[in-house]
Amino acid sequence: MATSRRPDRPEQQFQVEDFFNPRRPKFLLWLNTAVKLSALTLDREVEALAASRLFVEEMTVRPEDTLRAAGISSKRQAKYQRRMSNLLAGRS
DSSP: OOOOOOTTSOOOOOOGGGTOOTTHHHHHHHHHHHHHHHHHHHHHHHHHHHHHHHHSOOOOOOHHHHHHHTTOOHHHHHHHHHHHHHHHHTOO
C-alpha cells in the first residue's frame, strides 16, 4: 500500500522547461559541426603529408657526397677507405 506524501511537504510540480534549455540543442549542433570540420581538416592535412612523402623522391645522400661537399678530394677519400679496410682486415 502506497503512502501519501506528508501534508507539510506539498508535491512539487515540474515543468518541461525546468529540464530543457532551448539554446542547448543549437550549441550542441554547433559544437558537433565544429568537431567534424576540424577532423575533416586534420584528415586532409594528414593525407597531404602522406602524399607528399609517398610521391616526392627523397634524395639519397652518400658519404662521398658529404665528404666532397666538405672539400675532401676523391683521392683523399680513396686513401682513407684503403686504410680503414686494412685496419678492419687486421693488416697495418
